[in-house]
Structure formats: C-alpha cells, structure tokens
Amino acid sequence: MKIPFEKLDKAFENRVRLQIMSVLVVNDRYDFNSLKELLAVTDGNLASHLKGLEKEEYILVNKSFLGRKPNTNYVATAKGKQAFKQHLDALEQFIKSTKS
Amino acid sequence: MKEEELHNELASIRNIMERSSKFISLSGLSGILAGVYALIGATVAWFVIKDHPTAFVHTPPGTFDFEIFFNLISVVEYLIMIAIAVLLASIITGVILSIRKAKQKGESVWNKTSRLLLLNVAVPLLTGFAVIIMLFFKSDLTYTVSTMLVFYGLALFNASNFTYTDVKYLGIIDILLGLATAFFPEYSLWAWAIGFGVLHIIYGSIMYLKYDR
Numbered sequence: 650m651k652i653p654f655e656k657l658d659k660a661f662e663n664r665v666r667l668q669i670m671s672v673l674v675v676n677d678r679y680d681f682n683s684l685k686e687l688l689a690v691t692d693g694n695l696a697s698h699l700k701g702l703e704k705e706e707y708i709l710v711n712k713s714f715l716g717r718k719p720n721t722n723y724v725a726t727a728k729g730k731q732a733f734k735q736h737l738d739a740l741e742q743f744i745k746s747t748k749s
Numbered sequence: 750m751k752e753e754e755l756h757n758e759l760a761s762i763r764n765i766m767e768r769s770s771k772f773i774s775l776s777g778l779s780g781i782l783a784g785v786y787a788l789i790g791a792t793v794a795w796f797v798i799k800d801h802p803t804a805f806v807h808t809p810p811g812t813f814d815f816e817i818f819f820n821l822i823s824v825v826e827y828l829i830m831i832a833i834a835v836l837l838a839s840i841i842t843g844v845i846l847s848i849r850k851a852k853q854k855g856e857s858v859w860n861k862t863s864r865l866l867l868l869n870v871a872v873p874l875l876t877g878f879a880v881i882i883m884l885f886f887k888s889d890l891t892y893t894v895s896t897m898l899v900f901y902g903l904a905l906f907n908a909s910n911f912t913y914t915d916v917k918y919l920g921i922i923d924i925l926l927g928l929a930t931a932f933f934p935e936y937s938l939w940a941w942a943i944g945f946g947v948l949h950i951i952y953g954s955i956m957y958l959k960y961d962r
Contacts, residue, residue: 664758671762672769679769683861687769737762740755747752 657743658736660705665690665698670733673708673725681721699723707732772862772912774854776846777961780953783839787945790835794938797827825890835945850961866911873903894937898927898944913960919952 661667668688672679685695702708707729711722725733767773801824844858851858877900881893902923909917923944930940 664761667758667762668765671766675766675770679861686857686860687765737759740759744752744755744759 657739658732660702660707660732661736663698663701665694666702667736669695669698669702669723670707670725670729673723674730674733678711678722678724681723684723702729705729705732768856768862770862770911772860772866773960774847774851774856774858774863775843775912775956776850777953777955777957777959779839779843779846780949780956782842782846782953783835784946784949784951784953786835786838786842787949788942788947790831791938791942791946794828794831794941797824797831798938862911866908869907869911870904873900873907876900877903891934892931894941895927895930895934898923898930898940900927901944902927913956915952915956915959919948922948 661670665688669684672684672687681695681699685692688695699708699710703710706726709724709726711724713720713722801820847863848858877896880900881896884890884892884896902920902925905916905920905923907920909915909920926940926944926948930937
C-alpha cells in the first residue's frame with residue numbers, strides 16, 4: 650500500500666488549522682470571535698494558528714472597526730483554497746487505497 | 750495516521766463547514782405549530798367575514814354607503830388583529846424552540862449564521878410589509894394575501910442559503926400560490942389557510958422527521 654503522505658499539506662497537520670480553512674472556503678469571510686465560538690478554542694490557540702496560515706499566505710487578514718470595537722476578518726486566498734482542495738484530495742485517495 | 754482518525758477528521762470538516770454557514774437550530778416543530786396557528790386564525794377570520802355579509806359588497810362607483818363602509822372597517826380591523834396574533838405566536842414559538850434545540854446541541858442561538866439568516870429574511874419581508882401598507886392607504890385590499898404570500902415566499906427562498914435547503918422549495922410554492930391568488934383574489938382566505946397553514950404543517954413535519962429525531 651502506497652500512502653501519498655508527501656501530498657498531505659504540512660500546514661494542515663493541525664486539526665484547528667484544517668477547521669479554520671474549511672470555514673473560510675465556504676464563507677466569504679469570518680470574524681475572529683465567531684471563529685472562536687464555532688471551533689471552541691482559546692484566543693491564544695486560535696490566534697497562533699491564524700498566524701501560521703497567514704504566514705503560508707493561505708489567508709488574508711482584514712482589520713477594521715465596528716464603532717469602537719476592533720473587528721478582525723479572515724478571508725481565504727486562492728492559494729489557500731487550492732491547498733485545501735489538494736489536501737482533501739490526498740485524504741480521499743488515502744481512504745480509497747486503504748479500502749481496496 | 751490511522752484510518753479511523755482520518756474518517757473523524759473528514760467528518761469534523763464537513764460538520765464545521767455546515768455549521769459555519771448555515772443556521773441549523775430551526776425546529777420542524779415550530780413550522781407545524783405556526784401552521785396550526787394559521788389554520789385557527791383562518792377559521793376565526795372565516796366566521797368574522799360570515800358575520801358581516803355586507804362588508805365586501807361592491808358599491809357602484811361614485812356612491813358611498815356608510816353602513817357598508819363601517820362594516821368593512823370593523824372586519825378589516827378584526828382581520829389585521831388575527832394576522833398579527835398568528836404572526837406573533839409563530840415568531841415566539843420559533844424563537845423558543847430554536848433556543849431549546851440550540852441548547853440541546855450546546856450551541857448558541859445568537860451567532861453569525863442566525864444574524865445572516867435574520868437579515869436575509871427581514872429584507873424581503875419588510876419590503877412586502879411596506880407594499881401592503883401602501884395598498885392599504887390606497888384602500889386596495891384585493892391583493893393583500895397574494896402580496897403576503899409572494900414576499901413570504903421570497904423571504905424563504907432567500908433564507909434557504911443560510912439554513913436547511915429544503916426551505917427553498919417551500920418558498921417557491923408560496924410564491925406560485927401568491928401569484929395564483931393575485932389572479933383569483935376571491936379565494937384569498939383559502940390561499941392564506943393553505944400557504945401559511947397547510948404548507949407549514951406539511952413542511953414542518955418533513956423537517957421534523959428529517960432533522961429533529
């Protein structure tokens with residue numbers, strides 16, 4: 650059995666990162682607090698993973714103000730969406746190969 | 750990575766994608782109850798109209814009959830009150846049952862998806878409301894029910910992007926029913942009972958069996 654591990658994206662090894670990316674591929678944008686609530690993670694944890702994805706250029710950060718409150722939104726880049734799709738394809742292939 | 754772990758991973762992705770973009774704490778039960786309220790309302794309305802047989806008599810143009818006029822006013826007042834009562838009861842039931850369902854799943858009701866859903870329902874609904882008010886001030890009540898159904902259908906069609914997709918078909922049916930009612934406004938009460946009563950009960954039951962059990 651050959652496992653295409655080399656095709657699995659290292660950036661998505663962490664589950665939170667994969668979850669963040671899956672939110673951003675189905676939504677135009679998502680804000681920090683809603684992400685935190687949805688994924689049930691701590692501020693620090695979420696922030697560090699968002700940083701990681703930003704460094705890979707998989708997501709873009711938009712900072713703005715809602716009245717006086719800072720409102721940070723995240724958007725998936727084309728590169729990020731592509732990487733996410735490839736990662737899922739690789740997972741799918743892996744499952745197929747274990748079944749046959 | 751073990752295979753089971755992988756399956757869990759994929760299941761969690763699918764779950765997050767769904768929950769991040771759709772409000773799924775809507776309860777089928779609230780649809781059923783809204784339908785029941787609407788049918789009760791339609792029945793009361795039927796009796797009110799029956800008790801005032803002269804209310805909808807057509808007066809020849811240029812003439813004005815005070816008795817008919819005041820009869821019409823009192824009937825319309827009753828009908829508006831019935832409609833508001835049905836609407837309020839449905840909204841309250843919907844909110845309570847959604848809170849309950851969200852709590853069972855350990856989620857909050859007031860989040861990004863519920864805000865999106867409300868906004869997308871509110872725009873067509875308030876537009877329809879404004880149209881009805883405008884018709885009301887023009888003293889034209891002929892198309893009230895068809896307007897209600899068409900704009901409610903549009904609201905549901907819009908809402909389906911942010912909750913269960915099944916709602917889309919209910920929206921289309923309501924739009925078609927509303928348009929048909931515009932051609933046959935004399936059947937308005939029946940259309941109201943079908944659109945807001947029967948269809949809600951049928952759809953609520955389908956949703957209940959599909960998602961709530």
